[in-house]
Amino acid sequence: MEKIITVTFEPEGRRVRVQPETSIFQAAREAGIGIRTECGGDGTCGKCRIIVKNKSVINEVTDAERTHLSEKETDSGYRLACRTIPKQNITVMIPEESRIGARKIQITGLERPVPLNPSVKKFHVVLPKPTLSDVRPDFKRLLDHLADAYGLKSLEIDYEVLKKLPDILRDADWDFTVTIWDGHVIIAVEAGDTADKLFGLAIDIGTSKIVGYVVNLMTGQTASIGSIENPQIMHGEDVISRITFAMAGGEKLKVLQKLAVEGINDVLHEACTQGNVDSNDIYEVTVAGNTAMHHFLLAIQPKYLALSPYTPAVKKPIKVKAKELGIKIHRNGAVYVLPIIAGFVGADAVGDVLSSGIHESKEISLLLDIGTNTEVFVGNTEDILSCSCASGPAFEGAHIKHGMKAVTGAIEKVRISPDTYEVEYETIGNVKPIGLCGSAMVDVVAEMLRSRIINHHGRFNPNLKTSRLKKVNNIPEFVLAGENETATRKEITVTQKDINEIQLAKAAMFTGCSILMKRKNVKRKDLDRVFIAGAFGNYINPENAKFIGLVPDVPTEKINFVGNTAVTGAKMVLTSREARETAEILSRRVRYIELAIDPDFSQEFTRALFIPHRDLDRFPSVKEHLERLE
Amino acid sequence: MAEDVLKRLKEAIMTYDVEGAVEASKEVIKTGFDPLKAIEQGLGEGLKVVGEKFGAGEIFLPMLMIAAQAMKESLAILEPTLAKGTSRKVAGKVVIGTVEGDIHDIGKSIVAAMLTANGFEVHDIGCDAPTSKFVEKVKAVNPDIIGMSALLTTTMPKMTEVINALKKEGLRGKVKIIVGGAPVSAAWAEQIGADSYGEDAMAAVDVVKKLVGK
Numbered sequence: 001m002e003k004i005i006t007v008t009f010e011p012e013g014r015r016v017r018v019q020p021e022t023s024i025f026q027a028a029r030e031a032g033i034g035i036r037t038e039c040g041g042d043g044t045c046g047k048c049r050i051i052v053k054n055k056s057v058i059n060e061v062t063d064a065e066r067t068h069l070s071e072k073e074t075d076s077g078y079r080l081a082c083r084t085i086p087k088q089n090i091t092v093m094i095p096e097e098s099r100i101g102a103r104k105i106q107i108t109g110l111e112r113p114v115p116l117n118p119s120v121k122k123f124h125v126v127l128p129k130p131t132l133s134d135v136r137p138d139f140k141r142l143l144d145h146l147a148d149a150y151g152l153k154s155l156e157i158d159y160e161v162l163k164k165l166p167d168i169l170r171d172a173d174w175d176f177t178v179t180i181w182d183g184h185v186i187i188a189v190e191a192g193d194t195a196d197k198l199f200g201l202a203i204d205i206g207t208s209k210i211v212g213y214v215v216n217l218m219t220g221q222t223a224s225i226g227s228i229e230n231p232q233i234m235h236g237e238d239v240i241s242r243i244t245f246a247m248a249g250g251e252k253l254k255v256l257q258k259l260a261v262e263g264i265n266d267v268l269h270e271a272c273t274q275g276n277v278d279s280n281d282i283y284e285v286t287v288a289g290n291t292a293m294h295h296f297l298l299a300i301q302p303k304y305l306a307l308s309p310y311t312p313a314v315k316k317p318i319k320v321k322a323k324e325l326g327i328k329i330h331r332n333g334a335v336y337v338l339p340i341i342a343g344f345v346g347a348d349a350v351g352d353v354l355s356s357g358i359h360e361s362k363e364i365s366l367l368l369d370i371g372t373n374t375e376v377f378v379g380n381t382e383d384i385l386s387c388s389c390a391s392g393p394a395f396e397g398a399h400i401k402h403g404m405k406a407v408t409g410a411i412e413k414v415r416i417s418p419d420t421y422e423v424e425y426e427t428i429g430n431v432k433p434i435g436l437c438g439s440a441m442v443d444v445v446a447e448m449l450r451s452r453i454i455n456h457h458g459r460f461n462p463n464l465k466t467s468r469l470k471k472v473n474n475i476p477e478f479v480l481a482g483e484n485e486t487a488t489r490k491e492i493t494v495t496q497k498d499i500n501e502i503q504l505a506k507a508a509m510f511t512g513c514s515i516l517m518k519r520k521n522v523k524r525k526d527l528d529r530v531f532i533a534g535a536f537g538n539y540i541n542p543e544n545a546k547f548i549g550l551v552p553d554v555p556t557e558k559i560n561f562v563g564n565t566a567v568t569g570a571k572m573v574l575t576s577r578e579a580r581e582t583a584e585i586l587s588r589r590v591r592y593i594e595l596a597i598d599p600d601f602s603q604e605f606t607r608a609l610f611i612p613h614r615d616l617d618r619f620p621s622v623k624e625h626l627e628r629l630e
Numbered sequence: 631m632a633e634d635v636l637k638r639l640k641e642a643i644m645t646y647d648v649e650g651a652v653e654a655s656k657e658v659i660k661t662g663f664d665p666l667k668a669i670e671q672g673l674g675e676g677l678k679v680v681g682e683k684f685g686a687g688e689i690f691l692p693m694l695m696i697a698a699q700a701m702k703e704s705l706a707i708l709e710p711t712l713a714k715g716t717s718r719k720v721a722g723k724v725v726i727g728t729v730e731g732d733i734h735d736i737g738k739s740i741v742a743a744m745l746t747a748n749g750f751e752v753h754d755i756g757c758d759a760p761t762s763k764f765v766e767k768v769k770a771v772n773p774d775i776i777g778m779s780a781l782l783t784t785t786m787p788k789m790t791e792v793i794n795a796l797k798k799e800g801l802r803g804k805v806k807i808i809v810g811g812a813p814v815s816a817a818w819a820e821q822i823g824a825d826s827y828g829e830d831a832m833a834a835v836d837v838v839k840k841l842v843g844k
Contacts (some may be wrong), residue, residue, distance in 0.1 A: 006731070240782050240783055240784060241783060243784055244783040244784055252678075303784070306784035306785075307731035307732075307733075307782075307785060308731045308732060308733050308758045308785075309785055456694055457692075457693055457696075458647060458690075459689065459693070473687075474687055475687055492677065497690055500690035500691055503692045504692060593735075596733040596734075596735065596757075597733070601735075602699060602735060602736060603648075603699065605695075606695050607648070607738070609692040609695060609696055610696075616650070
């Protein structure tokens with residue numbers, strides 16, 4: 001029997017199983033993913049460029065590819081989809097330029113205005129030339145002026161800048177611009193007045209995605225945004241498998257670090273190109289990311305993050321030179337890595353709290369940052385508790401039969417008629433669907449419960465009379481889209497197992513919410529606001545999120561979707577030293593609760609597996625709705 | 631009356647009714663009903679039915695978890711009242727735990743509940759269990775089987791550590807070892823010298839039955 005090969009397409013996260021000798025181009029067609037082509041897969045147009053990082057699982061580069069790709073490109077994994085034949089299971093990245101249609105992963109988030117006070121500042125200076133009666137050294141001359149004119153004291157100068165200072169000042173004819181970082185270090189001296197060229201970069205390194213904002217530090221406005229898939233994906237989809245990879249020793253941790261830096265540089269390049277910003281005018285990068293990404297970027301031993309009691313190496317913010325890491329901003333630029341809270345509540349979570357502002361209000365807030373690990377916070381200005389739940393990647397499309405990420409071709413909204421079981425859906429990009437994303441899964445579970453296709457255990461009703469219900473390998477499936485409606489020409493269905501995966505994911509999140517609320521002695525009615533952050537948060541129907549028991553049953557108007565608040569948190573600390581101080585205070589003050597050792601954990605979790613919950617009284621609006629249907 | 635409480639226990643498990651199972655278990659204590667019979671013919675029978683449905687693909691993990699949780703909470707009420715030295719006919723003795731560094735409890739607990747339902751005497755040493763705890767428990771209860779669970783690729787090597795510790799103590803030959811958990815595979819079991827591997831809770835029960843020769 002021939003071996004079947006699984007091809008995973010990123011950024012969709014779509015998987016397709018193909019026969020050996022099938023090209024990536026054909027596999028993409030089967031997966032319903034549009035790759036550009038002019039020649040139809042003959043290897044002549046060179047448009048179907050893809051990236052395969054693991055070269056050991058594919059055929060050698062062909063002559064046809066050599067005519068379209070440079071050696072540098074093939075070295076870094078570029079291939080043509082129509083000429084690439086996988087020999088084993090493989091992950092393929094389809095870059096933006098080869099893609100038909102746009103994608104829609106959430107890369108922006110709620111921003112709260114902060115008074116502009118960046119950590120890097122520029123000062124235009126005109127100095128009197130030295131004379132025989134004024135022989136102060138160059139640096140002293142500069143310091144005296146900065147002290148007189150701006151009250152700047154106790155300044156230091158970067159050694160690299162000092163070495164060239166005498167020439168720079170004279171070549172500039174004593175008319176120049178000084179860049180000061182962190183209030184006390186001169187990191188650049190440039191000829192003339194360059195004070196309007198002052199930019200920073202705010203980065204969030206997510207497990208699956210790296211997002212960056214180039215920010216004009218004179219105005220605080222975002223100049224442009226870049227994002228790419230995290231290239232570390234080839235060494236594991238989740239944090240634990242990447243840590244395992246790093247634990248193998250040797251240079252493995254360095255490999256992950258290098259990939260993180262390459263990813264940041266790619267995002268930087270994309271954003272600079274789009275915003276027409278010179279990367280040499282970027283003087284500081286602020287980085288948020290979960291604790292594992294934080295350790296990988298800094299090449300800090302990550303092993304103990306994945307072993308109980310899951311301790312991080314450091315909590316404090318880290319300041320390093322950009323060139324030490326290889327980040328290609330101004331040669332003396334600096335990197336500020338946000339502080340972290342705990343092993344599984346990282347710098348990204350600090351960004352979440354900062355951006356949502358739950359620490360500034362007396363109102364009691366619940367904040368969830370939904371991802372493979374979901375961070376949950378409950379609290380207000382007095383005290384905030386946090387925890388991390390292993391919610392898994394189901395909402396990002398993994399482990400779901402027709403699941404995919406929220407990009408073009410994904411069904412994102414679903415309605416099911418309770419009488420006829422007819423389905424209405426909306427697809428991202430208004431194209432024929434190829435799968436369904438997390439927000440659609442939330443809708444599906446809610447709608448299937450409303451129309452009694454499943455019961456509150458999550459089990460399919462075996463007596464349902466509709467042609468949409470079928471059995472594949474004895475497992476019930478509900479057909480959302482028939483084969484004539486889809487881009488894959490295959491049915492898109494929701495299986496019994498898919499429903500159960502969502503139950504596990506939402507139960508994990510809700511257990512985090514309920515245990516933190518218990519510890520904080522907060523009742524459902526005490527919640528003033530609920531914030532939902534994360535890559536797909538904005539597209540979830542809040543009614544349905546409550547209906548399936550993903551979030552507590554609060555009035556819908558209290559639920560706010562805030563998007564990627566990790567990166568906006570990084571932007572806040574980039575533009576405001578006060579926000580930076582707050583981030584440092586938050587990292588010390590937010591208390592971390594280890595869910596698994598809470599005595600109620602397994603009971604809470606198993607009760608939350610029901611849809612919406614075993615205790616229907618905790619979901620009065622759902623209870624009322626279900627009773628009306630009786 | 632007596633038959634009634636057995637039926638209630640069994641049905642509570644089969645309908646995923648945690649409170650119902652707990653209530654019925656309290657009733658067992660109050661009425662002086664034989665707790666052993668309640669475990670074996672009530673709860674155990676119910677969980678066996680649930681396990682079979684799971685094995686047949688009729689239900690999936692969440693329901694099995696709920697049923698196992700109901701079993702666990704009921705056992706917590708009933709087991710302390712079992713008379714010391716009760717001559718329970720056990721299919722075999724099992725020491726089970728999640729290895730050190732790993733706090734994933736649920737999968738291991740389901741296996742423990744399924745084994746109990748199938749007539750095994752199960753000693754659950756919990757999660758994040760140091761190697762020494764496995765060794766001590768083996769010395770104390772002299773089990774037929776040791777079950778080890780790991781849910782993280784980072785903690786899987788601890789299984790090897792336990793096996794080596796048992797060898798060092800001269801205990802390895804006296805027990806059979808079964809391993810499980812999401813990242814664990816049959817190949818891994820073979821690599822570290824375990825006797826077998828359980829793909830899921832039902833498979834684990836079958837494997838354990840085979841290992842004890844029943």
